Structures are given as C-alpha cells and as structure tokens.
Amino acid sequence: MVNLIWMILVVSGVLVAARHGEVSKVTESAMTSAQLGVETVLGLIGVMILWLGIMKIAEEAGLVKALADFLRPLVQWIFPSIPKGHKAMGSILMNMSANLFGLGPAATPFGLKAMQELQELNEDKETASDAMVTFLAMNTSSVTIIPGTVIALRAATGSVSPTEIVGTTIIATICSTVVALSADYILRKYRRRR
Amino acid sequence: MWAVLDFISLWTIPFLLAFIPVYGYFKGVRVYEAFVEGASEGFWIAVRIMPYVVAVFVALGIFRSAGAMSLLAETLAPVLSFFGVPAEILPLVIMRPLSGGGALGITAELLKFHGPDSYIGRLASTMQGSTDTTFYILSVYFGSVGIRNTRHALPVGLLGDLAGFIAAVMVVRLVFGY
Numbered sequence: 001m002v003n004l005i006w007m008i009l010v011v012s013g014v015l016v017a018a019r020h021g022e023v024s025k026v027t028e029s030a031m032t033s034a035q036l037g038v039e040t041v042l043g044l045i046g047v048m049i050l051w052l053g054i055m056k057i058a059e060e061a062g063l064v065k066a067l068a069d070f071l072r073p074l075v076q077w078i079f080p081s082i083p084k085g086h087k088a089m090g091s092i093l094m095n096m097s098a099n100l101f102g103l104g105p106a107a108t109p110f111g112l113k114a115m116q117e118l119q120e121l122n123e124d125k126e127t128a129s130d131a132m133v134t135f136l137a138m139n140t141s142s143v144t145i146i147p148g149t150v151i152a153l154r155a156a157t158g159s160v161s162p163t164e165i166v167g168t169t170i171i172a173t174i175c176s177t178v179v180a181l182s183a184d185y186i187l188r189k190y191r192r193r194r
Numbered sequence: 195m196w197a198v199l200d201f202i203s204l205w206t207i208p209f210l211l212a213f214i215p216v217y218g219y220f221k222g223v224r225v226y227e228a229f230v231e232g233a234s235e236g237f238w239i240a241v242r243i244m245p246y247v248v249a250v251f252v253a254l255g256i257f258r259s260a261g262a263m264s265l266l267a268e269t270l271a272p273v274l275s276f277f278g279v280p281a282e283i284l285p286l287v288i289m290r291p292l293s294g295g296g297a298l299g300i301t302a303e304l305l306k307f308h309g310p311d312s313y314i315g316r317l318a319s320t321m322q323g324s325t326d327t328t329f330y331i332l333s334v335y336f337g338s339v340g341i342r343n344t345r346h347a348l349p350v351g352l353l354g355d356l357a358g359f360i361a362a363v364m365v366v367r368l369v370f371g372y
Contacts, residue, residue, distance in 0.1 A: 002293045009253040009285070017260035025259045033255025033303075037248035040302045041240050049236030054214050056232020057225050061218035112338050119339040127343040128336065136335055136347045140291075140328040141354035146206060147323030153302055154319055159310035165319040166206050167199030168365045172324035175361035180354025187346040 043156030044149075051148040055103055064101060068093035078138070078181065081121075081131045088117035092135060099139070102148045111139060134184050141180040143173055199369055243295055250299025254285065258307070278372070279363055280314050286321060291328040291355050298322065317366050325358040 017026045058064065068090075075093055076082075082089055091114035098107035114135060122129040128136075147169050154162035218225045257263050267281035274281050282304065290297045301322040308314040328351035336344050366372070 002289070002296055005285075005288060005292070006249065006253050006296070009257045013253070013256035013258075013260040013262050015260075016262040016265060017256075020261055022260065026256050029255040029259035030252050033251040034248050036255070036306060037251035037299070037302070038244060040251075040306055041244045041247050045237055045240040048240055049233040052236040052239070053229035053231075053233030054211060056235075057218040057223055057228045058210075058214045059232075060223045060228045061214070061221040063214070063217065108334075111335060115335050115339045119341075126341060128341050128345050128347060132336075132341065133345055133347045133350065136332060136344075137350045137354060139335070140326050140331050140351035141358065142324070142326035144323060146210070147319075149298065150301065150319045150323045151207075153298075153305060154310040154315075157302070157305040157310045157315075159305075159315075161203075161311070163207050164200075164203050164311075165316055165323065166203040168203075168316070168320045168362065168369055169323040170202070171199070171365045172320050172358050172362040176325050176354045176358030179357035180350050183353045184346065184350045187350065191346065 040153070040156060044152045047152030047155050047162075048149070051102075051146075051152065055101060055148075058101060059103065059106065064094065064097045064103070064106075067097035067100060071096060079131050079134060081129070082118075083121075086117070086121070088114055088121065088131070091117055096138070096143065100143055100145050102144050102146045111135075130188055133188070134181065137180040137184040138177060141173070141176040143177050145170065243298060246293070246295025247299040247302055250289075250296055251303050254300065254303045277363065278367055280317070282308070282314050283317055283321070286318055287359055290321065290325060290359075291352060292330075294327040294330060297327070313366070313370070313372050316370055317362060320362040320366050321359055324362055325355045328352060328355055 014023070014026050017023050071093055072089070075096065076084070076089065079089070079092070082092075091110050095107050095110035095114055098110060115132065118129060118132050118135065119125065122132070146166065150165065150169070151162045154165070215225045215229075218228065254263075263282065266284070270281045270284070274284075286297060286300045286304065289300050301318045304318040305315050310316075310319065328348070332344060332347055332351060336347070
C-alpha cells in the first residue's frame, strides 16, 4: 500500500509534468527535494537530542513507573477481562506511560511483553482476545502528552512557536482514543450477540 | 477553555525542563550522565528517519512542482473546502496509518513548504502527533504472538485515526481562528 502511494506520487508527477511540457522540472525538483530532506532532518537533530536526554532522566527517576501507578484504576476499568494483579496489567501500564511521555522506542518492548502475557490468558491462540483488541485500539490511537518529534520538526522549519500545537494535539489524541475504545466496546458487544 | 490550551502549550516544555532534572536529582539519578546517555540516541533516530524523509520529499517534490498537487487540490476543493480541509493535507491523511516514517516525511515537507505556523502547518503538526501508525502496530504486535484472526482491531484502529483527523481539523480551526 505504501509502495503504491509512493509510486503513484512520483509517476503522476512525471506524467502531469510531461503533459505540461515541463519534464525538466521533474529532474530539478527531485534533486532539490532530496537535498531539502537531508537538511530538514539535520535541523531536527538538536531538539531530538535535547528531548531524549531529558526523557532518559525521567525514566531513571522512576517517573514512568509513577505515572503507571497513577493510571492503574482507569486501566483496570478499561480491561475488565484481565484478572486483578495479573502481570499483563503491569506491562500494559508501563507501555501506556512510556507512550504518554512520548518515549516510543521504550514503549514498544513493554507493548510486546504485554501481548505475550495477554496471549497466556488467551484461550484460542490464533484469535485475538478482547483485551488484546482493546490494547491495540489504545495503542494505534496513541496517547501522547508531548509530541517531541513534531516540536523538533517545527523548530527545525523556523516556527515562531514550536510548542503551540501541544494543546491541539492533546485534544485530538483524546478524541481518537475515546472513539477507538468506544468502537471497540460496541463492536465487541454487537459481535458477541450474533 | 482555549486560553487553557494556550497556557498548556506555552508551559509544558519549560515545566518539564525544570521539573524532571530536579525530581531526578533528588531521586538520586546522575542527571547529567543520564541526559548524555539518552541524548546519544537522538542522533541515531535522526539518521534512521533520514531515508524515509528523503524518499517522501522527492516523491512529493515531483508531485508538487509538476502541478499535480494543485490539480488534485482543484479537483477536490469543492468537497474538501466545505469541511474546511485543505487538499494538501490528503497525502498525510492517507499515509498516517500506513507508515510512520512516510507520514513524518510528509509532515516535514508540508511544514517546509507552507511554513510551520500556517494553517496547513499547524494542522499537519496536530495530525502527525495525535495518532499512530495503525497498520504497523497491528502487524508487529499481533505478529509477535502469532495471532492470525485480528477480529475488529483494524476497523477500530482506523476509526480512531479518522476521529483524530476530524478532531484535529476542528480544534485547530477553533484555537487558531481559521
């Protein structure tokens, strides 16, 4: 799918240029765009380094763990099928709080561990359990407080206020998570009844 | 309400920059060394995303300079402008659930081309940060434990993405007054 989109963008660009008799523009923009891409990423590095450094301190200070404990009651309510005190809950909580801090690379190992532990609770090993689908619904809709990469990108492209989108992002991400979790709940009930 | 959002946007980073090192220090973390250790990751992340960004910059660059982007925009304008959605954002909407690197590349290109503080720039920033790469997460997470039947996970994930996009348009228009 990604391959198809990428190819369509390039090929339709070349075709439209050919139709307008401006094929030379294709060569020119391909070269300058490649250069521009590298420059943009280079501009990003400074803020990325700063942010990951600060987040490492947060991790070592136990802030991720503290947030996980804070979220426990809410998450237990979202996952009624996980027995109280089961280890899967711990992994889910750590995955969530790492995501909240914008620690994507740190979140994935916890997420994979959570899936393994949920699989132990699962009766049919080839079919996703209720808890797994809910966990994925939460993960794909992403709950982040600080979109670190986007802020870095905005700073790199010369924004007057790189962080002005933090508030709008929080609102949008809450909407996407609430809709995904509600849809999961409704589809789960509906399909069971059939 | 919107003043609160402004306040959050303005203060989150300064607060975290001050709070996290102080908290860490009193928890016995060697803050400077921890910072350096985490920071060294930053460079490699940038190196890892560079091929994605270049691939998308080139594809979108050709698409745009050839006039295909404005053709797409003109064709879809009657429908999209009704909802206040600029057509330039469409590639991002399509790419966001499919490829994290690809979506980041598109966002970067939009910010570079339209400016980060434009309507499109703010909208792209909000969309990029508000959902995750649905297809990637589903295949990695389910694949890791050998689940074949994913039940309603994909429709739920895509519905969440759609809700995030609509919410992004509405909240960006409200907050920044477009």
